[in-house]
Amino acid sequence: MYRRFIATVAAASIAITAFGAMPARADNDDAARALAALLGIAIVGKIIHDNKKDKKAHHYEKKHVKKNHVPHYNQPSYKPPRYQPKPRPLPRRVDRKLLPGKCFHSYRTGRGKVRMFGRRCLKNNYDFVNRLPRQCLYVFDTPRGNRRGYEARCLRDRGYRLARR
Template sequence: MSRTFIKTVLIAAVTVTGISLATASPAKAGNDDLAKFLFGATALIIIGKAISDNEAKAAPVYKSKPKPRPRFTKALPGKCLRRYNTWDGRVRMMGNRCLENNYRFTHRLPNSCRTRVRTDNGMRRGYQMRCLRNNGFYIANR
């Protein structure tokens, strides 16, 4: 049997008992006050039960799961690897703008690896590949 059915039957029994006590015995001086008290107490119990049932049926509150943060990866996109000829030799570096467009975690790259290189086509900015490898980064695909 369900709990609500049992509670309803119990409340009805208490109510009927309170009413029958008030009407069953002959009118005596003290018995009339007792009947009024029992009737009032029963009414309060029924009202309290109705309020508590209404609160129990309130809409449940669901907590949403936090969105998982993207995992930081040290795999750099291979298409950002650049080779530049400078006056003192060849330089391998990851292009700054290419990384900003294709790698989500540029803010996690070590600042000590940042570099500028003067080429025949002007200044180029990026990250030294050797420095990045020493810090655990690698090229994912070429």
């Protein structure tokens, strides 16, 4: 911390010891002058040292200089568009013969198990109810009451199929 100051004091002490080795003079004034000169030099050295210490206290931070940014180049890669194939709708002439699967029900009647398409369900979910054959329209008596609908076997014989969607 005070290396220079300590070095100055050490140099002064060596110089003073050198004076002691010299032959003694009658005049003590020379030794006092030399001692005063060394003391003056030490004081000036201390002042200079303190002055430099103040400059170090007010040091400035180095500014970080940004280097020129070179963009990283990636080779463009071809990404084909995402294609999610959807089935084409059936033509109306084919779609007309497909009956919705959610309208197909089985009921127990007095003459056994009857499989049929409910009339109300077909009206809500099938566009061509008015084109269904009237010969297939039946009223079935079930424990819960009468059910109106189209018998599945009759419709199958006439070319209609169950759409499994």
